[in-house]
Amino acid sequence: MSLSRTPSGLAAEHLFYQEILVYVEGPTDIPSYNEVLQNYNCRIISKKGKAECEKFAALLEQGNYPYVVVLDGDYEILEHTRSPHRRIVWLHRHSCENYLLEEKPIEKFRHYRAPLEDSLERLPSSFKEIVEDTELNFKELLVLDVAHQRAKTGYQVFPKGADQFFAGPKTTDFQDSRIQERRSEATLYIDEQSIEEARTLVRGFLKNHRFIDLLPGHFAFSIIRRWINHTVNVSRRILxxxxxxxxxxxxxRSVKTRDHNSLKRRLRRAVREAEQIRQSSGNPVQSNAGS
Structure with a gap:
């Protein structure tokens, strides 16, 4: 095992950068955190998965190193919302993608890509309708996914994307039979008590949040991406x-929900605190690698 993979090697990585390191779970998260921290002296680094980020989080708890770790909320937010450390920033939605699913920015993108009003299809007519339709069709699957995750069965209810649940390649309508088939299969591998406990947790979350805030981020984003592609009447698919x-x-830049404001505040505070610790410790930068 190389030095960089040992606990001491991982913990020392920050010494080789002039910026404060902010570890995130995946490369698709980087644009969001770059925007939030654009005026801060930091570098966003993807560690390609939660397990790897959790290693850095555990080291941070033990050694109070001057870096920041951002962890997706996943379903853990149903039972715990307080982070074990000020520089371990825990999302209050399932993942980073869920923070992007806001009506006004999405409508702005649709009009940006199709500036003529008659080039916008209405299938369905609004973001609100697709969000409501998503909850109606996938709420029970979400409950089952929570139950499986809590019971650690290893069964994955949701695939990474939602394409298999649509009625066809050129529609935004969901196929009821495919969703029901998935639901029936998922029910076979979990007991009723676990399902009811999960249902209670989901119900509690929905008192203060939207359903789409808890739906796995990649899955939720794939639904909205498909809706955008099918409602903006352009000749080429939008990437x-x-x-x-x-x-x-x-x-x-524009959304001011409680979740967005909280994440910006906590993340910026964590970076400032890491910078203060580094300055007070007097740790020199060992090299300019990666700078």
Whole structure:
């Protein structure tokens, strides 16, 4: 095992950068955090998965190193919302993608890509309708997914994307039979008590949040991406990256929900605190690698 993979090697990585390191779970998260931290002396680094980020979080709890770790909320937010450390920033939605799913920025993107009003299809007619339709069709699958995750069965209810649940390649209508088939299969591998406990947790979350805030981020984003592509009447398919980059800028500049404000405040505070610790410790930068 190389030095960089040992606990001491991982903990020392920050010494080789002039900026404060902010570890995130995936590369698609980087545009959002770059926008939130654009005026801060930091570098966003993707660790390609929660397990790897959790290693850095555990080291941070033990050694109070001057870096920041951002962890997706996943379903853990149903039972815990307080972070174990001020520089471990825990999302209050399932993942970073869920913060991008806001009506006004998405409508702005649609009009940006199709500026003529008659080039916008209405299938369905509004963002609100697609969000409501998503909850109606996938709420029970979400409950089952929560139950499986809590019971650690290893069964994955949701695939990464939602394409298999649509009625066809050129529609935004969901196929009821495919959703029901998935639901029936998922029910076979979990007991009723676990399902009811999960249902209670989901019900509690929905008192103060939208359903789409808890739906797995990649799955939720794939639904909205498909809706955008099918409601903007353009000749070429809009790339996911184009949507993500636009929303990453627009959302963090204009959306002021409690969740967005909280994340910006906690993340910026964590970076400032890490900078203060580094300055007070007098740790020199060992090299300019990666700068």
């Amino acid at each position: 996911e990256e184009d949507i993500r980059v636009f929303l990453s800028t627009e959302v963090w």
